[in-house]
Amino acid sequence: MDRVDQPKKQLVDYRNLLFHEGILDEQFTQLQQLQDESNPHFVVEVVSLFFQVSLRLLNELDKVFDQQNVDFKKVDSHVHQLKGSSSSVGAHRVRNACIAFRNCCNEKNIEGCLNCLQQVKQEFYLVKSKLETLFKLEQQILAADGPTSSD
């Protein structure tokens, strides 16, 4: 196996693993299919935007729960947005964690919400780390020899 095939195989295997573990879903494949010559960095751009928006929302959620009286309407609004964003990039487990979070929010269960917030953070940082590794692998292949296959 030459020096380009091995990293390509590693990339394909890594990508498949992310789907198999439920970290990513079909929506991520849809994003990859939108990437072409007119939009060569589309996936990285959208995912970077997702990271940016999510970090801001998680920060806002921390602030809400630091208050004496928790504004559940604000919590719901932030989690709703996080759920939508994670859904759009195929961050499946983040999305599911947000669904559970909204249920606790509807019940005005503060302890439940705090647990859910931890879960959402855990899943977010996991998918962030995994996607950053995925992009690094793609960059290595690009550096070695031309564009990667999106299969």
Place this chain on the structure above:
Amino acid sequence: MVNSCVSLYRSNTMEFGNSSTANGSVSGSVSPKTLSVLIVDEDPIIRRTNIALLNRFGLQINVAENGKEAVDLYSAGAYFDIVFMDMEMPIMDGPMATKEFRNMGVTSMIVGLASRSLDSEIHEFIGAGLNGCHVKPLNNAKITSVLQELIASIY
């Protein structure tokens, strides 16, 4: 299938313009009409993704961040063939913006995009005046379905 739908729309909604010829007579020129779409969603990621998706269909795309921005566009004289309207938005949500559009006499096809799966909320959204509603996220199949419905409603 979609490309043929869009082509059929274009070939049957020609805009005629007039131009003068050298001997003074007026001849008509024909240009196909491009379908225009308005994406109404507060989430920049969803807007970005939907723009990329809809670009693939050769549509003319505009965006608004909430229902009020969308209503303001129409108030200023804009018109779009299709409006993809998010359900939950700050300032003015999807159901409110849809009601406002219909009260203004807007005849555009308005398609709701809901992330909630509660039937009562989706029924309320549809009742506000939608032509249809899909669960997020938008994808090729849903866009195709919407375009087919639009073409069928014209013919």
